[in-house]
Amino acid sequence: MVDRIPFNIPTAHGLELDHVSESLRSGRTSADGPYSDRAAAMLREATGAHEVILTTSCTDALELSALLLGLGDGDVVIVPSFTFVTTALAFRRTGATIRFADIDSETLGISAATVEPLMDERVRAIVAVHYAGIAVDLDSLQELADRWSVPLIEDNAHGLFGKYRGQPLGSFGRFATLSFHETKNFSCGEGGALILNDPADVERAAVLSDKGTNRRDFQHGRVDRYSWVDTGSSFRLSDLLAAFLVGQLECQSQILELRRTAWRRYHDHLAPAANRLGFQCPIVPDDRRPSWHLYSVILDSGETRTQVIRDLADQGIEATFHYIPLHSSPAGRAATDAPLPCPVTDDVAGRLLRLPFFTAITPAQVDRVCDALLASIARS
Numbered sequence: 001m002v003d004r005i006p007f008n009i010p011t012a013h014g015l016e017l018d019h020v021s022e023s024l025r026s027g028r029t030s031a032d033g034p035y036s037d038r039a040a041a042m043l044r045e046a047t048g049a050h051e052v053i054l055t056t057s058c059t060d061a062l063e064l065s066a067l068l069l070g071l072g073d074g075d076v077v078i079v080p081s082f083t084f085v086t087t088a089l090a091f092r093r094t095g096a097t098i099r100f101a102d103i104d105s106e107t108l109g110i111s112a113a114t115v116e117p118l119m120d121e122r123v124r125a126i127v128a129v130h131y132a133g134i135a136v137d138l139d140s141l142q143e144l145a146d147r148w149s150v151p152l153i154e155d156n157a158h159g160l161f162g163k164y165r166g167q168p169l170g171s172f173g174r175f176a177t178l179s180f181h182e183t184k185n186f187s188c189g190e191g192g193a194l195i196l197n198d199p200a201d202v203e204r205a206a207v208l209s210d211k212g213t214n215r216r217d218f219q220h221g222r223v224d225r226y227s228w229v230d231t232g233s234s235f236r237l238s239d240l241l242a243a244f245l246v247g248q249l250e251c252q253s254q255i256l257e258l259r260r261t262a263w264r265r266y267h268d269h270l271a272p273a274a275n276r277l278g279f280q281c282p283i284v285p286d287d288r289r290p291s292w293h294l295y296s297v298i299l300d301s302g303e304t305r306t307q308v309i310r311d312l313a314d315q316g317i318e319a320t321f322h323y324i325p326l327h328s329s330p331a332g333r334a335a336t337d338a339p340l341p342c343p344v345t346d347d348v349a350g351r352l353l354r355l356p357f358f359t360a361i362t363p364a365q366v367d368r369v370c371d372a373l374l375a376s377i378a379r380s
């Protein structure tokens with residue numbers, strides 16, 4: 001029996017469980033407790049945001065952005081085709097039309113060149129994903145957004161603590177969203193955050209995220225009772241989960257360093273063989289620092305990938321494809337008014353292989369995955 005190497009293992013690295021116990025002892029386990037305040041302050045410090053609202057998921061944070069934009073029928077939002085479903089669904093739920101942008105073959109994110117052909121007066125927002133925590137070309141994308149007076153939103157589910165030209169990811173868009181799902185770099189099972197970079201959004205975001213009430217004004221003594229004042233939902237994270245998250249964020253440098261080391265080990269092992277065996281390793285432009293979220297390779301064909309996934313599975317190693325393109329999905333086709341092709345997305349999604357990657361992966365595990373991968377590619 002070989003040891004299994006799963007795709008992901010969530011782990012605690014510091015005081016996560018102590019904080020959870022303390023939260024329970026304090027009797028403040030619902031949203032807006034002391035741990036939520038602490039996690040939000042840590043995230044504000046990391047990104048320079050005006051406000052950070054912890055949410056039950058990144059999906060919720062995206063839905064909150066859509067509500068804050070007041071989107072409706074006739075509005076258009078541009079999102080990548082190469083992303084998780086809810087990057088698009090969160091905006092679609094408001095009735096907005098979705099246009100899917102293709103990705104750049106280096107960053108695997110959208111670019112000014114892929115978004116520009118989709119722009120017109122109906123576009124109300126552009127959503128970028130920093131795939132694998134490697135930033136999209138933010139300067140040219142922001143320039144395009146500014147030219148059309150349209151807000152940029154960063155779905156930064158992968159990229160917390162990554163940087164673009166020295167500036168933190170999540171600090172560029174009017175809104176940025178984070179995920180603390182079990183598969184992400186920092187996790188509390190399920191969780192997320194909405195980063196607000198425009199002070200004008202702070203007050204309404206507080207209401208919309210708190211069931212459409214002005215409870216925050218009440219807590220701050222600005223009104224003598226709170227009431228239903230706007231739309232919204234129950235978007236906020238439980239303090240029990242925020243307590244776990246604080247433990248993770250306290251280990252920020254340790255977690256990032258472990259992931260950087262694992263990423264480097266994959267890269268040093270695989271990159272020298274890439275040309276000879278006909279596959280591609282990730283490309284990190286010089287002006288970006290990744291968040292070390294995942295390690296993937298692009299194989300020479302979908303057939304090779306199917307064979308490699310099978311070979312690795314036979315050795316107890318869990319590798320997987322990533323993202324079925326949204327532009328050709330049933331709901332994606334129904335959501336769009338501009339069914340343009342996304343050839344790079346189709347090509348990359350058809351050949352990309354994600355390797356096991358998690359904070360506690362050991363050097364020996366990385367080596368075993370690399371050896372098995374190279375042997376399988378050489379055979380196919």
Ligand SMILES: *Cc1c(COP(=O)(O)O)cnc(C)c1O
Binds near residue numbers: 058
């Ligand atoms: C994981 C992920 C999401 C969804 O995050 P949840 O916290 O599970 O809602 C959204 N977008 C991207 C790019 C993701 O990777």
